[in-house]
Amino acid sequence: MAEEVLTLTDRGLYCPAGDFYIDPWRPVERAIVTHAHSDHARWGMKRYLCSAESERVLRLRLEEGARIDTLAFGESLELHGAKVSLHPAGHILGSAQVRVEVGGQIAVVSGDYKTESDPTCSAFEPIRCHTFVTESTFGLPIYRWAPQTQVFDEVNSWWRENQAKGKASILLGYALGKAQRALAGVDASIGPIFVHGAVHGLTEAYREQGISLPPTRQVWEVEKGFDWSQALIVAPPSAAGSPWVRRFGDHSTAFLSGWMAIRGTRRRRALDRGVALSDHVDWPSLLGAIQATGAEDVWVTH
Structure with missing residues (x-):
């Protein structure tokens, strides 16, 4: 089911129905960028899409003149055969999860995220889906953050x-x-x-x-x-x-x-x-976030 919505290519996660990539590793025609850190927002894309909250910091990180479109959190956009919306990830200012719906199947790409409260960005929002693509930077039981x-x-x-x-x-x-x-x-x-x-x-x-x-x-x-x-x-x-x-x-x-x-x-x-202060989920929060999606398939990235 997951392959109907997303597939992994040599340029990164790709949605065939919508003809776009999410946080691609190499230049592509259209990139949806989860947030402005350089390991997710790379130079050279013909067109970018990010959250409205992320645009200001993203422009500081990309080449001058980069073409950036924005989407408010919770707002939907039809890209060919895919319905796309962005939802808060709680990682940094403007960080977004990408919800992609194709033919009734829903995949959510978390990008980097945390579930702790943070006054500098919008709080993480659990999204119900069939497939959840989650980060796992601190995906070991030894990582448990103090209050x-x-x-x-x-x-x-x-x-x-x-x-x-x-x-x-x-x-x-x-x-x-x-x-x-x-x-x-x-x-x-x-x-x-x-x-x-x-x-x-x-x-x-x-x-x-x-x-x-x-x-x-x-x-x-x-x-x-x-x-x-x-x-x-x-x-x-x-x-x-x-x-x-x-x-x-x-x-x-x-x-x-x-x-x-x-x-x-x-x-x-x-x-x-x-x-030890992280903008990523620790082990208990990672497990909790996955469970909250109700996903049948979980893809884990590092």
Whole structure:
């Protein structure tokens, strides 16, 4: 039954009835993009379709002049012989599940998703279907996330401890999604918050979409000799160990990632602190999400 709706090709998931691909790996005529992360939204497609919430950040990630069509969550579109709608995935701003209906058969492609609440994006919506194509980034029983309040209590305590020691606090997280979730979750009353240039533009795009985030400044906006010891600096992982961090003097680094649940990963990265916070489902949530779809067939991607 699944093959009637979707098939796997050398370019990715393809819907023959609708003549479109979902998160294709190589250039195609029409691509439906679940979200703006580069492993899902690739350059070179003749035409893109994404959620209306995703358009602003997607344009920042694709080539100038990319042709992007949008669809509001829950709105339907007929593409040849397929009925398509997008539904919130809860991964990052604008992230969408793709519902495809052909001849009464329904397939849902999750893209990346999480079921935890997140003030920076629309909440995951379970969709009933015959076939569910799910991610499994953390699809092992060892991955079980702590409550978000506990995670951000840890981050806030680390920041305060660094202040007491006269150290700048450098919080590492992916520039799109994780950085904005971190900004929304920390206690902004503790001290000033700065962002890396790679984080700034995307954060402004979130604000333009109505996402409430605390005031931030870019690092270059302050004069030489600024006392960084009270500050939190949000930066992408690539900034760790680079010449860019030298300006902060004595500092401590923490990395927000689901991979920080593995002690060996923290050691290999030589981090001062690893905090397990993920924008993907953990093991219990993955099983719960699959069950909620009622799907007869489940395709698992990694």
